[in-house]
Amino acid sequence: MSGRELVVLGTASQVPTRSRNHNGYVLLWDGLGLLFDPGEGTQRQFSHAGLAVSRIDHVCVTHAHGDHCLGLPGVLQRRALDELQTPLTVHFPQAATDTIVRLRHATPFEDTAPVKLRAVDDLVPTTVDLGGLVLRSAALEHGEPAVGWRVDEPDGWRMLPERLEELGLPRALRGDLMRDGEIKLDGRAVRREDVAEPRPGQSMAFVMDTRDCDGARSLAHEVDLLVIEATFLEDQRALAEQVGHLTAAQAARIGAECGARRVVLTHFSQRYPDLRGHLDEARTAAPELDVVVATDLDRIPVPPRR
Ligand SMILES: [Zn+2]
Ligand SMILES: [Zn+2]
Structure with missing residues (x-):
């Protein structure tokens, strides 16, 4: 297993399908584990992926819609059941605070290790040092206040x-x-x-439910691995714009124009039983792009250093 890789736990948007679980993405980065947007079923997807919940040190949530956070209680309670002693921090936009606090205490159980809740500004970019890795947030444009995330390894x-x-x-x-x-x-x-x-640091960005916006592009700028939503195809462009989502073509164009080295498309609408259209559209929009249409349980390595 590579020291730095993305494990895809789920690729569905609003409605899970027979082959697609709700969202959930684990970034394994040397000894650190970050879980992004744990949707329903995340705890079970850990088992399917052969991953232990103990690998996770940080959870990053983009917004309060259920497909991005309803799996949080299961993950927190599993940590207690497994008697984990290591602390965990949950990062989320300020506007999601009430939802996250409710999920944190959704059912009665006893913590065995501290769980820290860290709300970040919904609109102003933020930065925090995770110890060898810098976590940034930037505002996205969705129906609900949302932020995207990015991790950067300092240059060495x-x-x-x-x-x-x-x-x-x-x-x-x-x-x-x-x-x-x-x-x-x-x-x-x-x-x-x-x-x-000088050795440039590596980076990964996580851009979920959003229109094409400055925040999405600032997170994607020259990133090694970009995970980005591609809920719709171009035939639903007007709907995507209306509800604050991207098409596969838009997502690929953001990746290419921002100089992302590898782009992972995900968060697919249930209206698309097969995803060949997403790949075709992305390739047409950005022929040179290294693009992956994610499947549940994929393991996608961060590209080697430049
Ligand atoms: Zn969503
Ligand atoms: Zn949403």
């Missing part, structure tokens, strides 16, 4: 073995040099840039 450094060799830098000092930027070796200064080159 890639050590160049031949330079390390040339300078004869002992292995024990390499960590200090990377951390401090400069060390003394036999009385002379060695700088980080003498033995390493």
